[in-house]
Amino acid sequence: xxxxxxxxxxxxxxxxxxxxxxxxxxxxxxxxxxxxxxxxxxxxxxxxxxxxxxxxxxxxxxxxxxxxxxxxxxxxxxxxxxxxxxxxxxxxxxxxxxxxxxxxxxxxxxxxxxxxxxxxxxxxxxxxxxxxxxxxxxxxxxxxxxxxxxxxxxxxxxxxxxxxxxxxxxxxxxxxxxxxxxxxxxxxxxxxxxxxxxxxxxxxxxxxxxxxxxxxxxxxxxxxxxxxxxxxxxxxxxxxxx
Amino acid sequence: xxxxxxxxxxxxxxxxxxxxxxxxxxxxxxxxxxxxxxxxxxxxxxxxxxxxxxxxxxxxxxxxxxxxxxxxxxxxxxxxxxxxxxxxxxxxxxxxxxxxxxxxxxxxxxxxxxxxxxxxxxxxxxxxxxxxxxxxxxxxxxxxxxxxxxxxxxxxxxxxxxxxxxxxxxxxxxxxxxxxxxxxx
Numbered sequence: 001x002x003x004x005x006x007x008x009x010x011x012x013x014x015x016x017x018x019x020x021x022x023x024x025x026x027x028x029x030x031x032x033x034x035x036x037x038x039x040x041x042x043x044x045x046x047x048x049x050x051x052x053x054x055x056x057x058x059x060x061x062x063x064x065x066x067x068x069x070x071x072x073x074x075x076x077x078x079x080x081x082x083x084x085x086x087x088x089x090x091x092x093x094x095x096x097x098x099x100x101x102x103x104x105x106x107x108x109x110x111x112x113x114x115x116x117x118x119x120x121x122x123x124x125x126x127x128x129x130x131x132x133x134x135x136x137x138x139x140x141x142x143x144x145x146x147x148x149x150x151x152x153x154x155x156x157x158x159x160x161x162x163x164x165x166x167x168x169x170x171x172x173x174x175x176x177x178x179x180x181x182x183x184x185x186x187x188x189x190x191x192x193x194x195x196x197x198x199x200x201x202x203x204x205x206x207x208x209x210x211x212x213x214x215x216x217x218x219x220x221x222x223x224x225x226x227x228x229x230x231x232x233x234x235x236x237x238x239x240x241x242x
Numbered sequence: 243x244x245x246x247x248x249x250x251x252x253x254x255x256x257x258x259x260x261x262x263x264x265x266x267x268x269x270x271x272x273x274x275x276x277x278x279x280x281x282x283x284x285x286x287x288x289x290x291x292x293x294x295x296x297x298x299x300x301x302x303x304x305x306x307x308x309x310x311x312x313x314x315x316x317x318x319x320x321x322x323x324x325x326x327x328x329x330x331x332x333x334x335x336x337x338x339x340x341x342x343x344x345x346x347x348x349x350x351x352x353x354x355x356x357x358x359x360x361x362x363x364x365x366x367x368x369x370x371x372x373x374x375x376x377x378x379x380x381x382x383x384x385x386x387x388x389x390x391x392x393x394x395x396x397x398x399x400x401x402x403x404x405x406x407x408x409x410x411x412x413x414x415x416x417x418x419x420x421x422x423x424x425x426x427x
Contacts, residue, residue, distance in 0.1 A: 004426065009415045051418060052390060054371045059391035060263065060305060064298055067272045072294070188404060195412040218379030220420045 007044050015048040115215040118237055121147075122175045122204070125168075137169060149176040167193060171201040178208060187212050194225070203229060210234070214241075253315035260308050260321075263391055272301060275322055279329045286333065296336070300329035367425070374424035382417035389414055 007015075014031050017023040023031060035041050124145045140155030156173050164170060174189035190212065193205035206225045213222035219241060226238045251259070251267075259267035276297050283293040304325045307313040315321060375383065381403075388394040388402060400410040 007419075007422075009412070012415055012418065013411075047422070050367065051371070051422065054368050055375065055386060055390045055421075056263075057302075058368070058372050058375060059387055060302065061298075063263070063265070063268060063391070064272060064301055067269050068276070068294060068298070071269070071273050072276060191413065192406070192409055195409045213379065216379060218382070220377065220424055221379055221382065221416070224416065224420055224423070 005040055005044055005047055007048065011044060012048060015045050016052065018045070019049055019052060109217075111214050111217050111219070114237065114240060115211055118214075118233060119211055121179060122172075122208075124172070141172070144172060144176060147179075149179045152176050153180075167196070167199040167201050171205060174205070174208070178212075183212055183215065203231070207231065207234060210237075253317075253320055256321060257308050257313070257315065260305060262393055271322070271325075275301070275325050278326055282326075282330060283333055287337065288333065292333075292336075296329050296332050297325075299332060300325050303328050370425045371421070374421050377424055378417065378421060381413075382420060385410075385414060386417055386421070 010030070011034060014023070014027050014034065017027050018031055038044070124141055136155050136159055140152040140159075143149070143151035143155070153173065153176050156169060156176065159166075160169055160173050170189050170193055174186045174193070177183075177186040177189070187209065190205045190209040193199070193201055194209055196202075206229055210222045210225035210229070213219070213225065214237075223238060223241055226234045226241075229235075256267060256271070260271070276293075279297040279300070280290070280293040283296060284290070288296075304313065304321060307324075308321070313321065313324065317323075375386070378386070385399060385403065388399055389396075394402065396407050396410050396414070399405070399414065400407045403410065403413075405413065
């Protein structure tokens with residue numbers, strides 16, 4: 001992997017299809033076009049092949065190790081049992097000390113600290129309360145801006161169930177869930193926005209998704225999103241993560 | 243899969259399941275073959291850990307042969323017999339060479355699955371991949387394992403994670419790129 005190759009999603013797809021020998025007619029033409037126009041094409045094939053095979057080999061090795069541990073490791077477990085209790089007691093004391101320190105605020109994960117330092121609640125939208133069919137949404141926004149996030153979701157979630165294609169709605173449901181610390185649900189919605197079409201919320205969705213990745217310790221995922229953002233905070237945070 | 247059910251499978255059916263990395267088939271195969279190899283190695287100057295390492299290497303060789311289409315079953319227990327034979331040969335090779343070579347653990351370091359022709363460079367890349375995979379987030383690990391090991395389709399990934407198929411495709415790409423970037427560092 002000496003050369004820094006840039007492999008686009010479509011290229012991955014075509015190469016994987018080629019390696020699996022399952023290209024459609026259309027993809028075969030695309031493959032030939034890439035082959036003819038890209039001097040790095042063979043290198044890209046080699047790289048994808050390596051990743052694909054390497055991953056499968058590694059995961060296979062992990063799988064059989066797991067099978068072995070589950071079925072044939074009784075003897076070594078028995079040997080370990082005599083020395084288990086002193087270790088368990090020591091570990092429990094250590095755990096209590098760490099838990100105590102955390103409780104007192106003496107210990108906080110670096111990622112958590114950064115998340116809290118950079119996280120700011122979205123200010124929400126101006127509401128007109130016009131009595132039109134956006135009334136429910138606007139009413140939820142009033143609650144959102146009053147920091148009554150549970151209240152806002154009571155208005156918005158039925159709307160989202162009925163139609164999940166409204167980017168504004170998806171974004172603010174994600175924000176409300178984020179405030180309520182329903183991180184996984186928020187992440188799912190933000191991921192859909194980031195991967196969907198470009199909208200006025202794409203940038204903010206990427207920013208909050210990057211913060212969520214950071215909070216979870218998925219630093220590389222956070223960094224890859226931050227690199228796509230222009231906002232100064234994103235650049236500063238990226239620097240801190242280097 | 244009930245216990246011993248691989249015995250009810252034809253070699254072709256078993257090979258198909260092994261190709262698909264079906265966990266139940268792999269487990270039953272592994273459980274069936276290991277005691278015999280362990281007995282052989284323990285009787286021939288080896289220990290439990292060495293038996294495990296040799297057996298796993300032989301198991302991987304068989305898996306790779308099956309996947310590449312290079313293994314052709316000749317009778318009802320061909321695959322199991324093949325693994326035993328590979329393990330036995332590996333152990334004999336090791337015994338013959340042990341006077342001259344320093345013992346190298348066959349576990350974590352020897353990720354090449356004993357392909358002698360593989361270069362150090364390739365092994366180093368595989369080790370980087372292994373380390374990089376461990377650095378990925380849980381979601382990426384699960385997604386990549388589902389797709390590349392369990393052979394889930396994009397549609398199945400979408401269903402499993404509650405995404406649209408396009409989102410599943412995008413996330414798979416993003417995870418692979420993240421993995422690639424970590425390896426390149």
